[in-house]
Amino acid sequence: MTPGARRVAFVAHCFLNQNAKVAEFARCPGVVLPVVSALRESGYELAQLPCPEMAYLGVGRWWQSREMYDTPGYREHCRTLAAPVLAQVRAYRAEGYEVVLVGLDGSPSSGVRLTGSRQDWGGRPEGAARGGSNRIPGRGIWIQELMRLFDEAGEPWPRATGIAMDDKDFDPVAGMAEFAGFLDSEPGAGAAPDARAGDS
């Protein structure tokens, strides 16, 4: 880290508010403290991304796959929410901040490296009873629309990673160690592996 450099992490909404999660996916009561502590110890300020799923379908929403969210209406909703994020990132950068983004890997919306896919979900909401969605390489719809807006605006995409808390096999110790490594890597050196294979 450059001495005196200021850093801000834009984090997926649910890392600060597990109440926004779809039912059965909250892993703690409210704030995911290991994430906040890791950011604090690495000298980051925080900014919270809006939760597009919460704003679109509310806290009582059913489980959804990436394919179910992949509609023009939801993408347009995400683009509406993306504009303020772009404005905030620009404001931080204008003040000399290094900006990173921390998404939620495995999420159909907020995944940076992994997203939640299930081609056969739809109609009567009983598909989840036969098992959750599959984790596949790719970005969630929200992250895709954010990236698209940054690209159109000519604003460099922040260094980004995801924490796979939506994966039922998530290993918190290994996951947080990887996250700490990302936070302490130099700008331009620790970008998340490209996940375009799963992008549409």
Add this chain to the structure above:
Amino acid sequence: MIRQDERGGVVAVVPQRLLADRLDLLEVVGDLDVGVTVAPAPGLPPDVRSLLLAVLARDVVDYVGHGYRVLGLVERDAPGRGVGWEELVAEWARWGLAPIPTVTLDPRVTAEDFRATLASWLDPDPVA
């Protein structure tokens, strides 16, 4: 509220300042099992700020409608009480929601004092 996981069912609307230079207080909030939704910083362009406040306000309407407890952690002397309070109240009124209860946040408060204040609000009559 659907209780099928570890969520605590309590959400605090907090000023952006809490995420900038008072992460110690954010950790107290988390330690007391409360989640946070952050109000936009005052310096943002008005259209950006209005959009974010409207989204936040409608999220709160949804939480309250589903039985969650929601409180505001507000700053007494800051414009908009640090969270865009007037705009939030106006948006809540559109949806028939009365202003949420608040706990006043002193900018100079210690983490220990803040913990006591917030804990008291969350559980005003703890069983001895």
